[in-house]
Amino acid sequence: GQQLNQSPQSMFIQEGEDVSMNCTSSSIFNTWLWYKQDPGEGPVLLIALYKAGELTSNGRLTAQFGITRKDSFLNISASIPSDVGIYFCAGTTSGTYKYIFGTGTRLKVLA
Amino acid sequence: GAGVSQSPSNKVTEKGKDVELRCDPISGHTALYWYRQSLGQGLEFLIYFQGNSAPDKSGLPSDRFSAERTGGSVSTLTIQRTQQEDSAVYLCASSFPKETQYFGPGTRLLVL
Numbered sequence: 001g002q003q004l005n006q007s008p009q010s011m012f013i014q015e016g017e018d019v020s021m022n023c024t025s026s027s028i029f030n031t032w033l034w035y036k037q038d039p040g041e042g043p044v045l046l047i048a049l050y051k052a053g054e055l056t057s058n059g060r061l062t063a064q065f066g067i068t069r070k071d072s073f074l075n076i077s078a079s080i081p082s083d084v085g086i087y088f089c090a091g092t093t094s095g096t097y098k099y100i101f102g103t104g105t106r107l108k109v110l111a
Numbered sequence: 112g113a114g115v116s117q118s119p120s121n122k123v124t125e126k127g128k129d130v131e132l133r134c135d136p137i138s139g140h141t142a143l144y145w146y147r148q149s150l151g152q153g154l155e156f157l158i159y160f161q162g163n164s165a166p167d168k169s170g171l172p173s174d175r176f177s178a179e180r181t182g183g184s185v186s187t188l189t190i191q192r193t194q195q196e197d198s199a200v201y202l203c204a205s206s207f208p209k210e211t212q213y214f215g216p217g218t219r220l221l222v223l
Contacts, residue, residue, distance in 0.1 A: 006153075010118075011119075033211060035214075037223070040216075040219075041216050042115070042117075042155075042202050042204075042214035042215050042216045042217050043202070043214045044214070045211055045212075045213065048211050053191065088153060088154065090154075095210070097142060097159055097161065097209055098156060098159070098167075099166075099212065101146075101153045101154040102153055103153040104152075104153055
């Protein structure tokens with residue numbers, strides 16, 4: 001099925017470092033979501049974005065809805081070991097229930 | 112709890128057997144989704160239910176896959192004559208219509 005291009009695919013970082021990941025689409029989206037999936041669990045919603053240019057924070061996480069409406073970014077500041085997991089972006093166009101999911105960014109934090 | 116629940120959490124079966132996976136959505140959520148997540152991959156949409164409307168089955172990979180939602184609540188995903196390539200995590204999510212989805216913990220299916 002159709003998927004978003006999410007990068008990087010995986011990353012190792014030192015504890016305390018900041019992390020950036022992004023998602024790009026060939027289609028214009030009206031909603032962007034960012035999820036985190038811990039090993040053996042289902043994805044958990046982190047941040048939802050509904051407006052182009054919107055910048056939203058949730059603790060150490062900040063996500064932005066790209067101005068072109070074809071991309072979104074997630075930043076994690078001062079990473080800690082529990083940030084380990086897979087981060088997924090998801091997007092949808094207005095009036096539809098079908099979300100398209102990215103392939104995920106696998107984050108590993110070295111203490 | 113108030114979240115989406117799925118059962119069983121793990122299922123090991125032999126090739127050719129049928130399996131049933133269950134999803135209990137969040138109370139009040141009228142929309143229910145099934146996804147498949149293969150090892151190291153993203154989420155693949157399978158099927159969508161909304162209220163009493165006909166389900167969107169466009170993501171089901173073959174006619175061996177089917178799903179029901181009884182009484183607008185609990186849903187069952189059935190895979191007949193399982194194949195090894197069916198091994199994956201099957202995730203269920205629920206939501207209010209066109210709103211953000213909340214996922215269950217998934218059922219990990221292994222077909223030997």
